[in-house]
Amino acid sequence: MTTTGTTTTAPSRVLAGWASTLRWQDLPDGARSAARRTLANVVGLGVGAADHPAVVTAMGALGDLGAAGDCSVLGRAERFGITWAPLVNGIAMHVEDFDDTHLRTVLHPGAPVVAAALSVAESTGASGAEVLTAVAAGVEVSSRVGNGICPGHFDLGWHVTGTMGHLGAAVAAGRLLGLDPEAMHHALALAATQAAGHTQQLGTMTKSLHPGKAAADGVEAALLAAAGFTGPDEPIEGRRGLAALMAPEVELEEMLRDLGSVWELEDNAFKPYACGIVSHPVIDAGVALREQGVDPAQIASVEVVVRPVVLQVMGVEEPQDGLQSKFSVYHCFAVGLLDGAAGPAQYSDERATDAEVVALRRKVRAVTDQDMPKDACRVEVVLQDGTTLNEVVDHATGSVERPMSDEQLRAKFELVVRPVLGERTGALWEAAFGLADLPSVAPLLEASRPA
Amino acid sequence: MTTTGTTTTAPSRVLAGWASTLRWQDLPDGARSAARRTLANVVGLGVGAADHPAVVTAMGALGDLGAAGDCSVLGRAERFGITWAPLVNGIAMHVEDFDDTHLRTVLHPGAPVVAAALSVAESTGASGAEVLTAVAAGVEVSSRVGNGICPGHFDLGWHVTGTMGHLGAAVAAGRLLGLDPEAMHHALALAATQAAGHTQQLGTMTKSLHPGKAAADGVEAALLAAAGFTGPDEPIEGRRGLAALMAPEVELEEMLRDLGSVWELEDNAFKPYACGIVSHPVIDAGVALREQGVDPAQIASVEVVVRPVVLQVMGVEEPQDGLQSKFSVYHCFAVGLLDGAAGPAQYSDERATDAEVVALRRKVRAVTDQDMPKDACRVEVVLQDGTTLNEVVDHATGSVERPMSDEQLRAKFELVVRPVLGERTGALWEAAFGLADLPSVAPLLEASRPA
Numbered sequence: 089m090t091t092t093g094t095t096t097t098a099p100s101r102v103l104a105g106w107a108s109t110l111r112w113q114d115l116p117d118g119a120r121s122a123a124r125r126t127l128a129n130v131v132g133l134g135v136g137a138a139d140h141p142a143v144v145t146a147m148g149a150l151g152d153l154g155a156a157g158d159c160s161v162l163g164r165a166e167r168f169g170i171t172w173a174p175l176v177n178g179i180a181m182h183v184e185d186f187d188d189t190h191l192r193t194v195l196h197p198g199a200p201v202v203a204a205a206l207s208v209a210e211s212t213g214a215s216g217a218e219v220l221t222a223v224a225a226g227v228e229v230s231s232r233v234g235n236g237i238c239p240g241h242f243d244l245g246w247h248v249t250g251t252m253g254h255l256g257a258a259v260a261a262g263r264l265l266g267l268d269p270e271a272m273h274h275a276l277a278l279a280a281t282q283a284a285g286h287t288q289q290l291g292t293m294t295k296s297l298h299p300g301k302a303a304a305d306g307v308e309a310a311l312l313a314a315a316g317f318t319g320p321d322e323p324i325e326g327r328r329g330l331a332a333l334m335a336p337e338v339e340l341e342e343m344l345r346d347l348g349s350v351w352e353l354e355d356n357a358f359k360p361y362a363c364g365i366v367s368h369p370v371i372d373a374g375v376a377l378r379e380q381g382v383d384p385a386q387i388a389s390v391e392v393v394v395r396p397v398v399l400q401v402m403g404v405e406e407p408q409d410g411l412q413s414k415f416s417v418y419h420c421f422a423v424g425l426l427d428g429a430a431g432p433a434q435y436s437d438e439r440a441t442d443a444e445v446v447a448l449r450r451k452v453r454a455v456t457d458q459d460m461p462k463d464a465c466r467v468e469v470v471l472q473d474g475t476t477l478n479e480v481v482d483h484a485t486g487s488v489e490r491p492m493s494d495e496q497l498r499a500k501f502e503l504v505v506r507p508v509l510g511e512r513t514g515a516l517w518e519a520a521f522g523l524a525d526l527p528s529v530a531p532l533l534e535a536s537r538p539a
Numbered sequence: 540m541t542t543t544g545t546t547t548t549a550p551s552r553v554l555a556g557w558a559s560t561l562r563w564q565d566l567p568d569g570a571r572s573a574a575r576r577t578l579a580n581v582v583g584l585g586v587g588a589a590d591h592p593a594v595v596t597a598m599g600a601l602g603d604l605g606a607a608g609d610c611s612v613l614g615r616a617e618r619f620g621i622t623w624a625p626l627v628n629g630i631a632m633h634v635e636d637f638d639d640t641h642l643r644t645v646l647h648p649g650a651p652v653v654a655a656a657l658s659v660a661e662s663t664g665a666s667g668a669e670v671l672t673a674v675a676a677g678v679e680v681s682s683r684v685g686n687g688i689c690p691g692h693f694d695l696g697w698h699v700t701g702t703m704g705h706l707g708a709a710v711a712a713g714r715l716l717g718l719d720p721e722a723m724h725h726a727l728a729l730a731a732t733q734a735a736g737h738t739q740q741l742g743t744m745t746k747s748l749h750p751g752k753a754a755a756d757g758v759e760a761a762l763l764a765a766a767g768f769t770g771p772d773e774p775i776e777g778r779r780g781l782a783a784l785m786a787p788e789v790e791l792e793e794m795l796r797d798l799g800s801v802w803e804l805e806d807n808a809f810k811p812y813a814c815g816i817v818s819h820p821v822i823d824a825g826v827a828l829r830e831q832g833v834d835p836a837q838i839a840s841v842e843v844v845v846r847p848v849v850l851q852v853m854g855v856e857e858p859q860d861g862l863q864s865k866f867s868v869y870h871c872f873a874v875g876l877l878d879g880a881a882g883p884a885q886y887s888d889e890r891a892t893d894a895e896v897v898a899l900r901r902k903v904r905a906v907t908d909q910d911m912p913k914d915a916c917r918v919e920v921v922l923q924d925g926t927t928l929n930e931v932v933d934h935a936t937g938s939v940e941r942p943m944s945d946e947q948l949r950a951k952f953e954l955v956v957r958p959v960l961g962e963r964t965g966a967l968w969e970a971a972f973g974l975a976d977l978p979s980v981a982p983l984l985e986a987s988r989p990a
Contacts, residue, residue: 142768149766150759153662154608154620169605211604245779250732278745281701282752284735288780294729294770297763301733305752308601312748315600317593319745328696329739 099343100324104273107225112217119351123224128520130181130198136504137180138163142293159207160533171304178203178300186362193234200253201226203303208264216526222263230256231352236343237335250285250298257306277319278309361430367420368484369465374424393466396456413440418449463487550794551775555724558676563668570802574675579971581632581649587955588631589614593744610658611984622755629654629751637813644685651704652677654754659715667977673714681707682803687794688786701736701749708757728770729760731781812881818871819935820916825875844917847907864891869900914938
């Protein structure tokens with residue numbers, strides 16, 4: 089391995105060592121805040137999706153077959169084992185496509201990393217600050233390895249949340265198990281060789297299985313490494329390792345650039361809308377046009393100009409159910425304009441097949457422009473009287489340039505959690521957002537259970 | 540999807556339907572025999588490796604953490620859950636690199652497929668013939684999908700036993716759960732998106748984790764599909780599905796060619812030596828030279844001419860322990876000539892560092908020849924008196940052209956099982972090799988437990 093300045097081309101060992109020895113006091117305020125926000129956001133989503141069909145189906149399959157254990161399933165009374173609870177919680181946190189995004193890699197790190205951390209912390213009794221440090225390390229490592237292989241890794245068709253999520257979950261779990269740098273390196277190796285998930289699965293329940301499995305496999309990898317199970321020296325950077333196999337271009341130095349001083353974690357953005365982030369500018373445009381008083385009945389046609397990736401992952405023209413509608417940029421624009429919102433209610437089976445929504449989205453044509461930034465779009469609406477309206481979104485709500493405030497994040501938390509917990513929603517927010525000062529995750533998990 | 544003759548370009552649906560509806564009476568005698576041999580061989584290996592460090596380490600990590608259940612762990616008294624037992628059994632069956640090989644794809648289908656089938660059958664009470672039908676379906680589907688993406692998939696660096704093993708395990712488990720074609724298709728989708736395993740991990744414990752995880756994930760995929768969990772239409776052949784992401788070249792029609800009439804299962808070859816199959820011709824050459832009376836002390840130098848893949852996966856020049864010695868073509872030749880054998884004893888830590896072995900293997904030079912067939916090699920030995928000896932192996936022992944007989948297979952079974960079960964070894968052989976006539980796997984699993 090060669091060393092250039094402060095970086096090296098053996099990122100797996102450097103990242104494992106860094107993650108293993110990180111301390112809460114090493115995190116700058118911005119990183120601490122980002123860790124807290126990342127955790128609170130997906131805890132809320134996990135509770136909110138406790139009765140989602142994908143979650144209920146998974147629990148039905150696993151509940152009778154030895155999955156019972158001591159770890160909490162968010163928003164539910166059942167308890168599952170130390171890998172099964174992360175599997176279900178990871179599905180629940182991600183299934184509404186409402187979680188968080190490291191925009192450069194299109195990784196949604198919250199679900200796999202936090203799902204893994206919560207169950208291990210529940211088993212070991214780790215303090216709140218230790219849990220947030222583990223979450224920070226997991227998000228940072230998974231985002232950074234992603235930086236070295238994206239955009240090619242994503243463009244090929246890998247679901248980054250499934251692949252990089254394995255690494256993040258293993259690192260978070262490994263920290264909470266107290267792995268030393270050597271064992272952490274083995275945990276990373278065990279997770280790397282299990283990295284998986286295809287974007288062919290978008291629009292099906294299996295998309296959210298990816299972060300669930302990443303969380304479960306990550307915990308298992310850390311447990312195996314703690315017991316002495318071994319992997320190779322260069323699981324990520326080796327000639328037949330993760331990077332070479334799963335990306336057309338690899339820049340190893342990107343994985344380590346400014347490690348510990350520039351935090352990728354701080355670029356983890358929170359979703360204001362319950363669908364893939366690449367559609368968010370288009371929803372912003374729909375909401376803005378609604379606020380300008382545009383009458384949907386008067387619209388003759390709509391042209392949205394977006395980056396090509398939008399149609400690659402959001403090109404469903406006639407979604408047949410709620411899950412498919414999350415992958416339809418046409419549906420996204422329509423609900424933005426009709427409802428002024430794009431929460432779980434806008435991606436229900438009913439809304440996906442609503443006559444008014446269908447009529448409007450059929451008027452939408454999408455045009456791609458490779459130079460369009462990821463968080464931007466242009467929309468031209470032609471009314472039946474010939475009037476033309478233009479709406480330009482430079483930075484979508486929830487982007488790094490236009491982040492959600494803590495107040496907006498709490499409002500979103502209320503939106504998803506209140507239907508499950510009612511008046512106890514505030515107590516869960518306090519425990520989740522204030523975890524750094526708690527002696528363990530027990531109060532948070534206690535508050536997450538339905539009455 | 541287009542249809543040409545009896546094939547189609549939508550293999551996932553065709554293979555799921557075929558596997559779901561296959562009956563024991565549809566299998567020709569050759570396929571029945573191959574299924575029986577495949578199962579008996581890995582059952583023996585699983586029992587034989589019950590105390591292997593990789594198995595003991597994995598059990599230590601998982602045993603205290605909710606993995607206990609109702610399913611048998613081969614050769615051990617513990618019982619694990621319906622996904623945990625396959626995880627451990629899959630590791631045990633593969634860890635000695637002594638199992639079986641579908642030569643065209645370099646897939647070792649026995650471990651993932653049989654490990655999955657045994658635990659599900661133990662839970663459902665399936666008959667012996669049903670278990671063998673499930674094993675046949677699993678081996679066939681995993682080998683055939685492999686045919687469509689290999690050799691490129693393997694050459695890139697994917698460990699085919701980890702990737703295709705997921706599909707085979709899901710199919711075997713799905714059959715034993717009684718999945719209809721639609722549910723089987725979802726099981727295949729759930730398994731496809733989890734397909735993983737890098738050959739970077741060869742020479743470490745994690746190599747054998749691959750079939751273990753394939754077995755466990757396959758069972759889980761089938762359970763999820765049985766409960767109604769859903770995946771996409773084209774998980775294998777879709778634009779962002781398994782084949783496109785994991786292979787440089789894809790021939791979908793190879794997955795379906797002569798399905799049901801030509802059995803890939805019958806090409807599953809059994810290993811006479813406990814290491815990667817690509818080294819077997821070289822071991823045969825060493826054994827043959829020993830039988831000719833060559834004195835190791837008189838050897839000045841050895842040149843082995845092999846296919847390039849041999850050095851890609853077996854190029855370790857100075858193995859430091861038993862596991863690494865399995866990936867050293869130099870070590871393989873040396874023990875073949877010194878011991879006339881290459882069983883687990885020849886790949887122990889002691890033998891890997893033995894002075895006589897080290898001295899001989901340092902005299903071996905490997906030369907690659909792209910035109911050398913996979914199961915062949917040429918060896919030239921120069922003695923200190925200048926004499927030159929040539930040994931040519933056209934087809935290695937255990938190859939399709941020179942298969943192991945049932946008697947040889949039984950002798951191998953005795954070799955690995957007797958140290959664990961002693962005089963009860965014969966009873967396990969009868970139950971495993973005669974499973975087709977048994978009402979369930981219970982007698983086999985009972986016979987596999989140590990006294």
